[in-house]
Amino acid sequence: MAIPRAAKTQRRTRIQEEKEEKILEAALDVFSVSGFRGSTIDQIADVAGMSKPNLLYYFRTKEAMHRALIDRVLFTWLEPLRAFDANGNPESEIRSYIRRKLEMARDFPRESRLFANEVLQGAPHIEDELKGPLKDLVDEKAEVIKSWAKAGKIAKCDPYHLIFSIWSTTQHYADFDVQVLAVLGQEQAGSGRFEDAARFLEQLFIDGLRVKPAS
Amino acid sequence: MAIPRAAKTQRRTRIQEEKEEKILEAALDVFSVSGFRGSTIDQIADVAGMSKPNLLYYFRTKEAMHRALIDRVLFTWLEPLRAFDANGNPESEIRSYIRRKLEMARDFPRESRLFANEVLQGAPHIEDELKGPLKDLVDEKAEVIKSWAKAGKIAKCDPYHLIFSIWSTTQHYADFDVQVLAVLGQEQAGSGRFEDAARFLEQLFIDGLRVKPAS
DNA sequence: TGTAATGTTTACCAGTCGGTCAAATTATCC
DNA sequence: GGATAATTTGACCGACTGGTAAACATTACA
Known part of the structure; x- marks a missing residue:
C-alpha cells in the first residue's frame, strides 16, 4: 500500500529525503521565475527529471509544493x-x-x-x-x-x-x-x-x- | 468582411478607440497581478465585460495585448x-x-x-x-x-x-x-x-x- | 529469500488554455 | 431604407492543466 505520501511514517526514508530535496530544488527554479499561477507541475517535473505523478506522490498538490518551499526558505x-x-x-x-x-x-x-x-x-x-x-x-x-x-x-x-x-x-x-x-x-x-x-x-x-x- | 482587426483601416473607429481602451485597462488589471504566463484571456475578458472572441477581434493574440499595453505604459x-x-x-x-x-x-x-x-x-x-x-x-x-x-x-x-x-x-x-x-x-x-x-x-x-x- | 511497504510509471480524466470560424448582430453611409 | 462594412457571439478545436487509479518495480527487513 502506498499511502505514505511522505511524513505519514514517523521516520523519513533516505529516498524521501533525497527526492523531496530534488523536487523543492526544481520547484524553486520554476516558481521563482513564473510565480505560482504561471508555473506548472510539468515544468517542475521536467527540471527535476522526474515524472509528474511521481512528484505528486511526494507533494499531494501544487500548493503543497509551494508551501513547503516557502516554509523552508x-x-x-x-x-x-x-x-x-x-x-x-x-x-x-x-x-x-x-x-x-x-x-x-x-x-x-x-x-x-x-x-x-x-x-x-x-x-x-x-x-x-x-x-x-x-x-x-x-x-x-x-x-x-x-x-x-x-x-x-x-x-x-x-x-x-x-x-x-x-x-x-x-x-x-x-x-x-x-x-x-x-x-x-x-x-x-x-x-x-x-x-x-x-x-x-x-x-x-x-x-x-x-x-x-x-x- | 471583417478583417480590419484594428489599424488596418487608416482611421480608427470611435468604437475601436473605446473598446481597445477598455481591453487594455482590463489587461493592466490582470497582467499586473499575475504576470504574462499567469494571466488568461478569459480573465481579461471577464474584467472588461466582453467576450473572449471579441477581445481577440481587437488583439490577435495574448501577446499582442501585452505588447500594446507595455508600449502604451x-x-x-x-x-x-x-x-x-x-x-x-x-x-x-x-x-x-x-x-x-x-x-x-x-x-x-x-x-x-x-x-x-x-x-x-x-x-x-x-x-x-x-x-x-x-x-x-x-x-x-x-x-x-x-x-x-x-x-x-x-x-x-x-x-x-x-x-x-x-x-x-x-x-x-x-x-x-x-x-x-x-x-x-x-x-x-x-x-x-x-x-x-x-x-x-x-x-x-x-x-x-x-x-x-x-x- | 520472501514479503510487505515503499516508490514509480502508464494511461487516463475533466476542466482550462489560447485561438478559430461562421453565423448573427449592429453601425455607417448613400 | 437598404447595402455594405464593422462588430459580436456561440460553438468548437487541439494542446495543456492539475490531479487520479491501478499496475508495476524496487527497497527494506525479518
Missing part, C-alpha cells in the same frame, strides 16, 4: 535581520546588514524572486507569515533603531522606512537583475556590480543616517 | 527620469525625482507591478526596450550626475547605483505594497505612509549625497 531569508544586534555599534550593524542582504541577493537570487513574485501578486499564500513572524521581527528591530536615534547615535528617522529601503535597494539586485544588467551594459556586467552596489549603498546609508551637526 | 513610466534637468539644482532635482517616482508608485501601482512582473520573470518581452531606450536614457542622466559630483555639487558616487536605489526604494511602495501594509499594520496603514516614505527618502538621499567636509 522563509526562515533563512530572515536570518540577516534577526542577526541585527541591539547591543552592537549602530553604524557597523547597519553596514553589515546591508552587506549580508546584498550577499543574499547575489548568492540566492531565486529565493529573493520567489518572495518577490509572491508578494507582487498579492501574497495570497504568505499573508499570515507577513502579518505574523515578519511583522513581529520588524517591530522588534524598529524599536532598536528608534532607541539608537533617541540616544543620538544615528539621525532621527522612521525605522520602518529605513528597513524597507534597505530591503528594496539590496533585493533589487536579485529581483531586477536583468534590468540592472541591461542598463549597465555588457562591459560593466561582471559580478563587480555587487561590490559597486555595496560601496554605494554603504556610503548612502551611513552618510544619510549620520547625525547632523546642530545647525 | 512605458513612455509615461520614464517621464520622471526624462524630466531630470541637467541645468537644475542637483539637490532639488534629486528631491523632486524622488517625489515624482513616489507619486507614481502611489497613483499608478498597477503600471509599476506590470513592469516588475515582467522584469522579475526575466523580461522576455521587453528586453529590447531595456537595452535600448531605457539604457540610453539612464546613460544620459548618469552623465549629468557624474558631472555634478565632479563639480563638487554632490558627493562622489556611482550614478547608476544611485538611480537604481531611487527606483527600488520608490517602486517598493507599489510592488510590495501588501508587505508594507502587513508590516506597518492596520493602524499606520493609512495613505500617510507615502508622506512618511517621502520624508524618509528625501532625508536619506539628500544627507547621504551631501558633500562631506574635507576630513
Whole structure:
C-alpha cells in the first residue's frame, strides 16, 4: 500500500529525503521565475527529471509544493535581520546588514524572486507569515533603531522606512537583475556590480543616517 | 468582411478607440497581478465585460495585448527620469525625482507591478526596450550626475547605483505594497505612509549625497 | 529469500488554455 | 431604407492543466 505520501511514517526514508530535496530544488527554479499561477507541475517535473505523478506522490498538490518551499526558505531569508544586534555599534550593524542582504541577493537570487513574485501578486499564500513572524521581527528591530536615534547615535528617522529601503535597494539586485544588467551594459556586467552596489549603498546609508551637526 | 482587426483601416473607429481602451485597462488589471504566463484571456475578458472572441477581434493574440499595453505604459513610466534637468539644482532635482517616482508608485501601482512582473520573470518581452531606450536614457542622466559630483555639487558616487536605489526604494511602495501594509499594520496603514516614505527618502538621499567636509 | 511497504510509471480524466470560424448582430453611409 | 462594412457571439478545436487509479518495480527487513 502506498499511502505514505511522505511524513505519514514517523521516520523519513533516505529516498524521501533525497527526492523531496530534488523536487523543492526544481520547484524553486520554476516558481521563482513564473510565480505560482504561471508555473506548472510539468515544468517542475521536467527540471527535476522526474515524472509528474511521481512528484505528486511526494507533494499531494501544487500548493503543497509551494508551501513547503516557502516554509523552508522563509526562515533563512530572515536570518540577516534577526542577526541585527541591539547591543552592537549602530553604524557597523547597519553596514553589515546591508552587506549580508546584498550577499543574499547575489548568492540566492531565486529565493529573493520567489518572495518577490509572491508578494507582487498579492501574497495570497504568505499573508499570515507577513502579518505574523515578519511583522513581529520588524517591530522588534524598529524599536532598536528608534532607541539608537533617541540616544543620538544615528539621525532621527522612521525605522520602518529605513528597513524597507534597505530591503528594496539590496533585493533589487536579485529581483531586477536583468534590468540592472541591461542598463549597465555588457562591459560593466561582471559580478563587480555587487561590490559597486555595496560601496554605494554603504556610503548612502551611513552618510544619510549620520547625525547632523546642530545647525 | 471583417478583417480590419484594428489599424488596418487608416482611421480608427470611435468604437475601436473605446473598446481597445477598455481591453487594455482590463489587461493592466490582470497582467499586473499575475504576470504574462499567469494571466488568461478569459480573465481579461471577464474584467472588461466582453467576450473572449471579441477581445481577440481587437488583439490577435495574448501577446499582442501585452505588447500594446507595455508600449502604451512605458513612455509615461520614464517621464520622471526624462524630466531630470541637467541645468537644475542637483539637490532639488534629486528631491523632486524622488517625489515624482513616489507619486507614481502611489497613483499608478498597477503600471509599476506590470513592469516588475515582467522584469522579475526575466523580461522576455521587453528586453529590447531595456537595452535600448531605457539604457540610453539612464546613460544620459548618469552623465549629468557624474558631472555634478565632479563639480563638487554632490558627493562622489556611482550614478547608476544611485538611480537604481531611487527606483527600488520608490517602486517598493507599489510592488510590495501588501508587505508594507502587513508590516506597518492596520493602524499606520493609512495613505500617510507615502508622506512618511517621502520624508524618509528625501532625508536619506539628500544627507547621504551631501558633500562631506574635507576630513 | 520472501514479503510487505515503499516508490514509480502508464494511461487516463475533466476542466482550462489560447485561438478559430461562421453565423448573427449592429453601425455607417448613400 | 437598404447595402455594405464593422462588430459580436456561440460553438468548437487541439494542446495543456492539475490531479487520479491501478499496475508495476524496487527497497527494506525479518
